[in-house]
Amino acid sequence: MKAVAEYWTDRRKDLLRDERGVIYKVDVAATIALCFPNSYFVGMSNLGFHTAYWHFNLPENVKAERAFYEGDEKPLTLESGRSLDEFSLVGFSINFELDYVNILRMLSLSKIPLLREKRNYSHPLVFIGGIVTFFNIRPLIPFIDFAFIGESEELFEQVNNELVHYAATKGVEKTELLKRLSLIDGIFVPGFSQTVNPRYVDNLDHFECVSRIITPHTEFKNMFLVEISRGCLHKCNFCVSGHVYQRPRFRTLSHIMRSCERGLLLTNRLGFIASAPSDYPSFDELCAYLKSRNAKVSFSSLRVSSITKSVLELLIASGQTSLTLAPETGSERLRKHISKNIDNKCFFDVIQLAKKCGMKRIKLYMLIGLPDETDADLDETVLFIKESAKIMLIRVSVTPFIPKPATPFERYTINDKKIIRKKIAFLRHAFKNDTRVTLTFDGIKAAHQQASLAKGDETILLDEAEKLSSL
Ligand code: SF4
Structure with missing residues (x-):
């Protein structure tokens, strides 16, 4: 060896x-x-x-x-x-x-x-x-x-x-x-x-933000990444991206196309990075251009309300078989409370459309422990996932809500470990015989550590540092 x-x-x-x-x-x-x-x-x-x-x-x-x-x-x-x-x-x-x-x-x-x-x-x-x-x-x-x-x-x-x-x-x-x-x-x-x-x-066009090294050993295998914007219009109450970047700023289409052309000399795989890429004011023109260049494309995330048939077709032509959506919760009441004003029907319509266009599965991001979450909200999350699974295979990634500084939910606390464990057990039980739904959960201990560090002060890592220093 x-x-x-x-x-x-x-x-x-x-x-x-x-x-x-x-x-x-x-x-x-x-x-x-x-x-x-x-x-x-x-x-x-x-x-x-x-x-x-x-x-x-x-x-x-x-x-x-x-x-x-x-x-x-x-x-x-x-x-x-x-x-x-x-x-x-x-x-x-x-x-x-x-x-x-x-x-x-x-x-x-x-x-x-x-x-x-x-x-x-x-x-x-x-x-x-x-x-x-x-x-x-x-x-x-x-x-x-x-x-x-x-x-x-x-x-x-x-x-x-x-x-x-x-x-x-x-x-x-x-x-x-x-x-x-x-x-x-x-x-x-x-x-x-x-x-x-x-x-x-101030002006993103002054600095190109793209992959500088192409490698197969990343999440974006041999893909040339292009940043199209910073910040997000939607400002969901829990989301750092929605709040720390001040006002949303977009690169011009000609700037992005120039970057794409440079990328296409290296690879036909282009990935677009933004908090909400489909908010890009010239998103349709960008998609049409990418189609005309036969590029294989991927977007960092897509807001459900702007997913159209032509976007799905572009993704499928690029070899993508799975679509990722972030409803965060199945409860419309709670979704409004976090300032994500999208109803469940909008998600179901897009999942239907994705199926028609040829997508094979949907990945859903869900949060548990959001401020003011009730048992009824969790019941609605279960119903939401079950409804989605009637249409297509569903993979659900469940993460405990972590209150982040600089967001409107900063003052809340993460759910106690016992409570998170109970909520996870509830969700596991709800889907234990459902072969169309796969659930994955982020670690509870890691979520608590992250929550402490996110709001931690100068002393929080000193013990760890001492341990490492004496090794
Ligand atoms: S969760 Fe998405 S839509 Fe909401 S603020 Fe963050 S990036 Fe924007």
């Missing part, structure tokens, strides 16, 4: 061999280990990570290499196989609270002191960016030197300039660098900054 280290070396080589778009650079003064605190598969499915990789590598004298959390093996960068402590900076793209602890693990495995105050100028500077910076970075503050808050595109140039200057001093001017970074609008530096408001890109 192969030694673990040998396995990772081979795996790195295999991943690199299958990638198109990887950036190799000669050694320069400012080197960044750009880390995703989850697997390669998850990290390379994230457009924000691609964007950071691209922007940090734009100047000649800054070099960024990627690293991922792949278990208890020392993380090494993909491009050169170097350990994180050999870089002048270590940055993390962070989008999910449960990955916080993986940041600590990656630092610990790299023998980099976890607490900022324990690091000196010989250690890399540690920074973060990503969607969590819009609403709560407090759990990570003791461990980081600085953070990109909000949308980073307009910040990279300035930050890169500072990093080049800093690297030339071999890290000696660390305090000076941090002081200067804290003057940049959108950069938070513990000890130097007070509160920092998230940065937003």
Whole structure:
């Protein structure tokens, strides 16, 4: 059997061999280990990570290499196989609270002191960016030197300039660098900054947001991803995407088509990323263009009220056999309460239409434990799923509601573990003999951890950090 280290070396080589778009650079003064605190598969499915990789590598004298959390093996960068402590900076793209602890693990495995105050100028500077910076970075503050808050595109140039200057001093001017970074609008530096408001890109057309590396080893296998908008018109009360991006912003159709043309030189598979892609004002024109280019397409999610026959036909022609819908609950009363004003009939009509067009199954996203949920609401969820299953095979993903900061439901709490267990048992029982319905449930312990971290403060990860430091 192969030694673990040998396995990772081979795996790195295999991943690199299958990638198109990887950036190799000669050694320069400012080197960044750009880390995703989850697997390669998850990290390379994230457009924000691609964007950071691209922007940090734009100047000649800054070099960024990627690293991922792949278990208890020392993380090494993909491009050169170097350990994180050999870089002048270590940055993390962070989008999910449960990955916080993986940041600590990656630092610990790299023998980099976890607490900022324990690091000196010989250690890399540690920074973060990503969607969590819009609403709560407090759990990570003791461990980081600085953070990109909000949308980073307009910040990279300035930050890169500072990093080049800093690297030339071999890290000696660390305090000076941090002081200067804290003057940049959108950069938070513990000890130097007070509160920092998230940065937003006013005109999305100024920055293309697309896949920078194509690989078969992601959720979007060999697909070229194109971001079409940010923010969401609907502002459902529980949803972070609906609230942190301020007003919805859309790229122009010509900008998107230019990106698609670049993507089509690499692959015929195009994926469109947005909170609600079908809200795109020129959605029909976009679909017609994609059809004319014979592209195989996929959308990150589709709002049920805008799914038409021609969209379904486009998806089916692209090889998609399953449609994902997010009713969140089967209770119309509760759906209104969360500000998702769509009635059940709209879902059933679309499921019927999807069947007619040739879809084979439907995936439904459901939440349990929403504020003010009653037993009657859960009964209605069961009825809703049963009605849907009369039309087509149904797969249901059930997730406990997690109150998120910056949303109108922020003040609520997650259901007690016992209550969640009871609700899950109720749903399991309701479908135990129903072969047309498959239910999957997110872990209760993980949901509670996520809820604590989402609203956690600077102390919440200190015990974990201590444990890891003494390993
Ligand atoms: S749940 Fe969907 S429709 Fe509602 S705010 Fe979030 S992204 Fe928009």
